[in-house]
Amino acid sequence: MAILLCLLPFLGLLKLSGAAPTATYSDLEARALSCPASNGAVYSNGGRTYAIECSTDRYGGDMPAPNGQYTGTFEACIESCSTRSGCMLANYVASSTACYLKSVANSKSANSAVWGAVALAGSSSTSTSPKATSRPSSPQVTATPVVAVGKRGLAYNDATLTGLFAGQDSKVSWAYNWDSASYGASSALNYVPLLHDNGASHTSVWNANVGKAISTGSNHAMSFNEPDQCGTNSGGACMQDIKTVVKSYKDWIQPLVNSYPGKLKLGAPAVTNGVLDTSTGSPMGLPWLQQFIGNCTGCQIDFICIHWYDSPSNVAYFKSHVQDAYAAGGNRPVWITEFAPTSGTDAQKQGFLKQVLPWLDSLDYVERYAYQMTAKNVLVSADGTGLTPLGQVYNTI
Numbered sequence: 001m002a003i004l005l006c007l008l009p010f011l012g013l014l015k016l017s018g019a020a021p022t023a024t025y026s027d028l029e030a031r032a033l034s035c036p037a038s039n040g041a042v043y044s045n046g047g048r049t050y051a052i053e054c055s056t057d058r059y060g061g062d063m064p065a066p067n068g069q070y071t072g073t074f075e076a077c078i079e080s081c082s083t084r085s086g087c088m089l090a091n092y093v094a095s096s097t098a099c100y101l102k103s104v105a106n107s108k109s110a111n112s113a114v115w116g117a118v119a120l121a122g123s124s125s126t127s128t129s130p131k132a133t134s135r136p137s138s139p140q141v142t143a144t145p146v147v148a149v150g151k152r153g154l155a156y157n158d159a160t161l162t163g164l165f166a167g168q169d170s171k172v173s174w175a176y177n178w179d180s181a182s183y184g185a186s187s188a189l190n191y192v193p194l195l196h197d198n199g200a201s202h203t204s205v206w207n208a209n210v211g212k213a214i215s216t217g218s219n220h221a222m223s224f225n226e227p228d229q230c231g232t233n234s235g236g237a238c239m240q241d242i243k244t245v246v247k248s249y250k251d252w253i254q255p256l257v258n259s260y261p262g263k264l265k266l267g268a269p270a271v272t273n274g275v276l277d278t279s280t281g282s283p284m285g286l287p288w289l290q291q292f293i294g295n296c297t298g299c300q301i302d303f304i305c306i307h308w309y310d311s312p313s314n315v316a317y318f319k320s321h322v323q324d325a326y327a328a329g330g331n332r333p334v335w336i337t338e339f340a341p342t343s344g345t346d347a348q349k350q351g352f353l354k355q356v357l358p359w360l361d362s363l364d365y366v367e368r369y370a371y372q373m374t375a376k377n378v379l380v381s382a383d384g385t386g387l388t389p390l391g392q393v394y395n396t397i
């Protein structure tokens, strides 16, 4: 993932924030940054530029220790980001002067206590010599991948295809494979581990694999894949019994809060866009999700995951389903981790994407999405060497 394209979301945020950049500071100037006055400013330091965002936290993505140091000033916090390899974001808690350096800039959440500086240009580590006076005592660490994680991602089985989306013009920035190890997906993409079901082949490696994923920049973990889906050849985990799924969540997902404190946001099981399994009378889709959330007392559930399949002409249903999911999930952020038209020509599918992608990108509560799927003859050409026209639309529009 090239740096340039990573800038676009942030430049967009500046424009959308209502406060167009009001000032340009340079590290040669003595002028102090402060909030709310500096909101929207572009600040230069150590050969890099940062977008200043007041009252904004971006959860997760914390760089390895030492981190959370007390730097005294916001400027010193930004300086420490400029001199630490792989740093993309400095979050500063003004009341305590604590400074948190992050290798990824995740979605924004409002927090009046936190000031942020998001790296814009020259976003890998600084190429200029840092000032000796304010060089942090921390050792330089090996860079974790520098990825500003946006919404658009890859759902893949064949990791060798993921690099096709890592070019400069790609809007794709994350990937998952219904598994907890990436099997060599492009390091330019932020990998998200998932626990497919409660079978031993998955659970026996889960905790360790999540730890490995965190070490390469992951800050989310997803839970079970379509436990509401029991059809043959569906790939669904078929764990319809809510109580069993709740127990499995408490056995395998919830404990991550203690294994990796402060490192992860946790996703609810991904559900289909069904409503009722008529053969068993069991709920599916959003009704299933609501019952799961209702029964999972004491569970940390930070975001919900939904799947959607229907006709390419049914854009209205896609939109209403995403909105209904937001409500069903108790206004938690929504990830659409599988979606695709199940019929139609390639042109119709492209038309579908051209309508829904800008809409998804415009919604604050949609955090991430992944088209189904990154596979040959879908987003990737039959010979695996390039993108289909549909893949090109997904990659860049």
Ligand SMILES: *[C@@H]1O[C@H](CO)[C@@H](O)[C@H](O)[C@H]1NC(C)=O
Pocket (backbone or CB within 6 Å): 241, 242, 243, 290, 291, 292, 293, 294, 295
């Ligand atoms: C808990 O799950 C059961 C199904 O097993 C369901 O009938 C009930 O409504 C759920 N409770 C809540 C609070 O959602």
